[in-house]
Amino acid sequence: MRELREMKATWIIAALGVLFTFAAPSILELFTIITLAQVIGLAILALSLALVWGFGGILCFGQTAFFGVGAYAYVIAAVNFGGSTWAVLIAVLVAAAFAAILGYFVFYGRVSDVYLAVITLTVTLILFSLIRRTSGPEYKVGNALLGGFNGASAPPLNYPWDVSAFMFPEQVFYVAMIALILVYIFCSWLVRTHFGRVCVAIRENEDRAELLAYDTRLYKLGIFTIGAAIAGLGGIFFCIGVSRVTPDVFSLSQSALTIIWVIVGGRGTLIGPILATFALYYLTSTLGSQSVLNTNLVLGTILIIFVLGVPKGVVPAVSDWIQSRRGRKALRARERRLQRRRPSGGQNVGSTEGAE
Amino acid sequence: MKHKAHTVLETRGLSMHFGGVHAVDRVDFSLRENELRCLIGPNGAGKSTFFKCLTGQLNPTAGDVVIRDIHVTGREPHEVAGLGVGIKTQVPNVFDGLTAEENIWTAARRWHKAPRAQTLTSQIIERLRLGDIRSTLVGNMAHGQRQWVELGMVIVAEPWLVLLDEPTAGMTHEETARTSELIKEINQSATIIVVEHDMQFVRSISQHVTLFHEGAIMMEGTMDEISSDPRAREIYLGSQA
Structure with a gap:
């Protein structure tokens, strides 16, 4: 009964999302639409952490590592192949593979929760430092320059298998929104499958799940890898929206922001972090245009208010x-x-x- | 029947040392099919450590654990459980954020497809009289009810070997009596080891008792034999016997 109602909620939210997708270009200005593509990328990132942390119980402080790896992999692949079709697929796979390797050592090494958070954050910061040092013509993968501190420009999306047909910002917006909605439906479905329920059970009590003969390491690795693939997809839309990828995707503030979105939106929900991403992005960009209040101060205050006052998050x-x-x-x-x-x-x- | 039954679980020279503490020291233990064996002993006798070596939660320092001719020493708990072993730990070990039904379903689904898992779950809920609280979050339940949910998770998987660590801890008299009935019922189809403190409970279920003392097996026999042994009385039973 409860599951039916929950799945109904998923379809309603998805329908509202589709409605918004098709209404937005006629309501909003073009500039907003262009910005939205990158916010959608961030929302997909938040959704991935909602899955991994909220349902898998894995506090991955460095979810942005996979987001950034996805973005860089997209740029490198798109430049080398001269088109976005394969680049999108490759970026998602590279992010997933990176997580699978990292996750293998972490989960099979039975690293505890706190250390997992530290390790994932450290990996992100290592990538940040590494990529920042890649300025100069000698740092390139194939034909793609990494660009160091300034980053590299991201090739736009084109229609599948038609390299000459670039998408306009509105079309990129459509594609990103549809991707967000599809990933949201996928995650809602995933957490209801046997696999998803076992992941939730592991979140609740890993020992018990193990004594029920579930190989918890494998399940954690599974949801971690799926989450990374989704984060990688988010990275693609983000860098296309900004039309650049810079080492900032790996920065500490970006990692922290992602955690804040999930805390504010609500752990254990999928839609909460998505909405929180849009709301907080809107807030920071509004605050950015004035000079009375420091943006980080406001964000910090919001985080404290939520942790103390609404610990479950808005949606729950x-x-x-x-x-x-x-x-x-x-x-x-x-x-x-x-x-x-x-x-x-x-x-x-x-x-x-x-x-x- | 008993003389025909063969050994299903065996330990040889099993030792578990924590630094200089020999929690379990060279224990040779064997269990025949369809037995209902109680492990008793004073606090710190090594029962629970021994139990955890059987379930794979602890990796023994030395020695071997053999379950149905398979060496499981040093294997992961999920591998031991995967042999069809049902395990209940000392503290209620449940999924607090899930309902009673979801808890039991998760256990059943490991072995069966979804429709069969649902049927089995409903049967167990009925059998354990959890119907009224099937949709209650286990985290909000009383201690005894949580123990029942965990027992439900163990038996819904239809294990052939059941390891129970203090199944009646924190239960009321009535609940304890029902648990002892339940354990006898499970024993119809499964071999059971129960680690227990409650002597009355042990007396009510057990045919064969193993007494642990200072990390080793001190003696084995019926409850009457043990309670009439002066040494056993001295170390453990005292005035209770």
Whole structure:
């Protein structure tokens, strides 16, 4: 019963997403549409962490490592192949493979949760330092210059197998939105499968899952790799949206932001972090255009407020509130029915209820 | 029947040392098919450490664990459980954020396709009388109920060997009595090892008891034999016997 309702919610959200996709170009300015492509990339990144952390229970502090690897792999592949078709696929696969190798050592080495967070963050920062030092013509992969501190420009998307037909910003927006919606549906489905439920069970109690004869290392590696593939996809849209990839994708602030999106949106939901990404991105870009408040100060304050005041995040808090209201309504309706059945004692019952 | 039954679990010279502490020291133990064996002993006797060596939760310092002719020493717990061994640990070890039904389903689904897993789950819920709380989060349940959910997770997998570490800890009298009935029921189709503190409970279920003392097996026999042994009385049973 609960699962049916949850899946219904997925379809409703997906339908709203499609509606937004087709309405947006006629409501929003072109500049906003162009910006949105990169925000969608970030939302896909947030979604990947929502899956890995919220459902898999793996606090990956360096989810941006796979995001950045995806972005760089896309740029390198697209420059070398002269088209985006294979580059997109390769970028996703490279991000997944990178996670599979890293994850193998982490999970099969039975590294504990806290160290996993530290290791993933460290890997991200190592990539940050490495890529920053690649300025100069000698640092190139095939024909693609890495560009060091300044990064490299990202080739635009083209229609599949038609290198000359580049997509316009609006079309990139459509593709990115559809990708986000499809990945969202995929994740919703995934967490309901046997695999997804075992991952949730491992999040709840890894020892127990193991004693039920599940190889928890394999499941964790699985969800970690899937999450990385999704993050890599996000990286592709991000670098196309910005039309550049720079080492900043690996920066500490980007890693921290991703965690903040998931905390604010709500762990254990998929839509929460997506919405939080859009909302907080809007907030930071609005704050960026004024000079009264420091953006990071505001973000830090929001994080503290959420950790202390709304620890479950916005979406779980709102859905709890709706459910408790619904419960109270049902209770009141039952009481009214009871009153009607006993008209003589009704007055009395009513007054005591009022006192409560 | 008993003389025909063959050995299904055996340890040879099993030792588990933590630094200088010999928690389990050269234990030779064997268990025949369809046996219901209780492991007893005072606190720190090494029962739970021994138990964890059987389940793969601890990797023994020396010696061998053999389950149905397969050497499982040093194997991962999921590999031991994968042989069809049902394991319940000392503290209630459940999925707190999931409902009772989801907990038991997760155990059943490991071995069966979805429809069969659902059927088995419903059967177990009925058998354990968990119907009223099937949709309650296990984290919100009372201690005894959590123990029952965990027992449900163990038996829904239809194991042929069941290892239970203090299954009645924290249970009321009535719950303990029901658990002892349940264990006898499981024993119809499975071999069982129970680590237990509660002497009355041991007396009510057990045919054969192994007494641990200072990391080694001190004696084996029926509860009556053990409680009439002066040394055993001295180290453990005291006035209780």
